[in-house]
Amino acid sequence: EVQLVESGGGLVQPGGSQRLSCAASGFTFSNYLMSWVRQAPGKGLEWVANIKQDGSEKYYVDSVKGRFTISRDNAKNSLYLQMNSLRVEDTAVYYCARDRWYYYDNSWRYYGMDVWGQGTTVTVSS
Amino acid sequence: QSALTQPPSASGSPGQSVTISCTGTSSDVGGYNYVSWYQQHPGKAPKLMIYEVSKRPSGVPDRFSGSKSGNTASLTVSGLQAEDEADYYCSSYAGSNRIFGTGTKVTVL
Numbered sequence: 001e002v003q004l005v006e007s008g009g010g011l012v013q014p015g016g017s018q019r020l021s022c023a024a025s026g027f028t029f030s031n032y033l034m035s036w037v038r039q040a041p042g043k044g045l046e047w048v049a050n051i052k053q054d055g056s057e058k059y060y061v062d063s064v065k066g067r068f069t070i071s072r073d074n075a076k077n078s079l080y081l082q083m084n085s086l087r088v089e090d091t092a093v094y095y096c097a098r099d100r101w102y103y104y105d106n107s108w109r110y111y112g113m114d115v116w117g118q119g120t121t122v123t124v125s126s
Numbered sequence: 127q128s129a130l131t132q133p134p135s136a137s138g139s140p141g142q143s144v145t146i147s148c149t150g151t152s153s154d155v156g157g158y159n160y161v162s163w164y165q166q167h168p169g170k171a172p173k174l175m176i177y178e179v180s181k182r183p184s185g186v187p188d189r190f191s192g193s194k195s196g197n198t199a200s201l202t203v204s205g206l207q208a209e210d211e212a213d214y215y216c217s218s219y220a221g222s223n224r225i226f227g228t229g230t231k232v233t234v235l
Contacts, residue, residue, distance in 0.1 A: 035224065037172075044129065045164070045172065045215050047224040059222040062127055095171055099224070109178060110219045112162035116171035 002026035002115050004096050009120030016086050016124070022079040022096030022117055030054075030074040035099040035113060036081050038092035046092075049081065050099055064090075086124045093119040130155060130216055130227035137233040138206045146230045148199040148216030156197035160219035163192060163201045167212045175214075176201060206234050 008020040020036070035050040049060045049070040058070050069082040079096050097113035131149040138144040148155065148163075155161055163176035174183055176192040179199060189204045199218075203210050211234045216227035 037226075044213075044229040045166075045217075045226040046129075047217075047226060050222075050224070057222075061223070110158075110160040112160075112174050112177040112217070113164070113172070113224075114174045114177075114183065116173070118171055 002098075004098065004115055004117035006094065006096055006117040006120035009094065009122045011123045011125065012086055013126050014086060014088055014124055017082070017084045018086060018122055020081040020083070020094055020096075020120060020122070022081075024077045024079065024098075027098070027115075029072075029077040033099040033101065034072060034079045035097045036070060036079075037095045037097055037113070037116075038090075039095070039119075040089070040092045043092075048094070051079070083122070086122075088124050091122060091124045093121050095119045127220075127223060127225060130218060130225055132214075132216060132227040132230045134228070135231045135233065137235055138203075139235045140206055140208065142206050143202055143204045144206060144232055145200055145202045146214055146216075146232070148201070148218075148227045150197050150199075150218055150225065152197060154218040154220040154225050155194065155199055155216075158219050159194070161192065161194055161199040162217045163190075164215045164217065165210075165212045166215065172215065203232065208234050210234060 005023045036048040051058045051070045067085045071080045096117045098115040100111040136144045161179045164172035166172045179194045180192040
């Protein structure tokens with residue numbers, strides 16, 4: 001079964017740090033670009049960051065640049081999000097998602113985020 | 127990196143159709159044929175319903191369809207069923223980034 005399982009959420013004080021993990025199973029993790037997406041309480045989805053298959057390229061939403069770092073360990077089939085200098089507005093459910101491309105008719109095409117974890121909750125509060 | 131604009135709510139009776147719009151810019155929705163739509167039930171993870179503007183992943187009912195004109199994409203749910211009541215989010219590829227819509231709550235009356 002294709003599956004993503006996040007962990008590492010919890011309560012953290014403003015200015016603190018937290019590291020989220022996402023364990024992948026049921027597919028060849030190293031073949032896929034991966035993303036983190038968050039959802040603040042009662043709010044919509046917000047893409048946070050993504051990382052290429054070999055970890056060579058990483059991209060972030062402006063609001064987390066310089067504070068969050070996405071990484072992966074293909075040998076452990078795991079994705080990570082290191083969050084530093086946390087703010088109250090970072091409070092959210094954090095999802096990891098498989099950000100899939102597929103090859104068709106001699107070109108790569110974007111499929112979308114086709115596999116999601118159940119999410120892990122990060123609460124930033126004093 | 128502003129969110130794509132969706133109406134906050136939409137509704138319809140069972141069997142009817144509802145259409146949700148998603149407006150972006152020429153840098154995202156208008157610039158690529160990579161609009162996706164996600165369904166999210168309360169307390170659950172999002173589920174991919176449409177990719178590449180109008181294509182359905184395996185297992186998604188053909189009651190769900192997508193289209194795009196210029197900087198605006200649309201999702202239509204035909205033959206509404208009770209289980210279609212959920213939040214729906216559009217998303218666009220935007221180069222290295224991804225942008226989600228503001229979300230639309232669909233209510234089945």
